[in-house]
Amino acid sequence: MSGMGLIVKTITRLTAAIIFLFGSYITLTGHFDLGGGFAGGIIIAVGYILYVLAYGKSGAEIETSKRGLVLIMCLGLVLFLALALMGLGTGYFFKNFLAKGMAGEIWSAGIIPFCNLAIMLEVGAGLYLVFLNLIAFNVNIREEEE
Amino acid sequence: MILYLTSFLLFLIGLYCVAVKKNLIKMIVGLVIMEYAVNLFLVSIGYRWGGRDPIVVPDIYNLTYVSPLPQALVVCTIIIGLSTTIIAIAMAMRIYEKYGTFDITKIRKLKG
């Protein structure tokens, strides 16, 4: 696929980092304001998708980054499971073992911010990977074999 | 009551689209419409007259909140619906590459 015009490329360079920042903000304040892991992760994935759409398949260097994305996605899910199993030592599965602080602070609500972070890693990397696989797939109709 | 009726009608429209249409992309569109209808029904079960958003204001105890239980369920449901749509679209693209058409009557006839 080819990229888009010069105006779109310039605006994308300016706003892709701000979209990443916004996604991280929505994830990290998910326990006292709106949002959470899923919304933040999808926003980060959409920021990267914007970059690929504006610069084209060859303009953005996407051949070298698929292995790293698979690693980040698996790391997110393993981190979520590890947080669940860590409570098993002192209590039950998924016990909230960190301290509950004051309401409205960022270091509060025990285990919930770390769970949001793990889900953000998994969802963001995974959905960007799905998009890369969809555009790299050549839809050429296979010839009939004689 | 009108919300329940609208979600019921939306579900029937989606079901008609899945059962009667002969194009794969139209069937995926019908699946998405059915999933939206179910989400609307679940959220409208938990509404309360004069309720506010379920964000707790600390130390004030006589506010009425909307029930948070269906909302937590529907967040998971939206994500699972996204997973179903992703797999369906990948399979549709693979079928187009193999048979050259999205029409399901022609897919039955070719032995490619």
Add this chain to the structure above:
Amino acid sequence: MFLLYLLLLFILIGALIAVEIHNLLSSVIAVGTIGLGLCIIFLLLGAPDLAMTQLVVEILVLIILIRATLASSQPDTYKGREFLAYSSTLLFILVFGGFAFFVSKTLPPFGEPIMSLANRYILEGWQKTGATNLVAAVMLDFRSLDMLGAATVLFTAIVGTMVILRAKGRK
């Protein structure tokens, strides 16, 4: 309330357009408008967390559906009607409508939910978890096994998509 009824009418008209139009790209864009109308309805029903998630998921589904539609190049042009499909759909609508009519007499009226368990979550949610957002507290502390299941289903779907669309050479 008038805005809510207007949006419900908008959603029903959008769904009818999405089902009956012949051009595939117009059908996909009509599904996009249903999703955006649904996002505003969630906001009016007091669920802002859900409205945010529904909006971004809708945008992603639109991107993926347009990619699949533009890869092919044919509209929906099947002429002729199949009797079996129409009659079985009509039968199912009658059966489903009958059951729904009986069930709707036992549902609580709109605006007065039962809330036998949700009252406990509202009263003790902040003290037991320390989280102000009640939806996040219920989703990630009281009911966190559902979240583990949802994350695993999403992971499985992504891995499945990578396997289906693999482009390596086949023998």
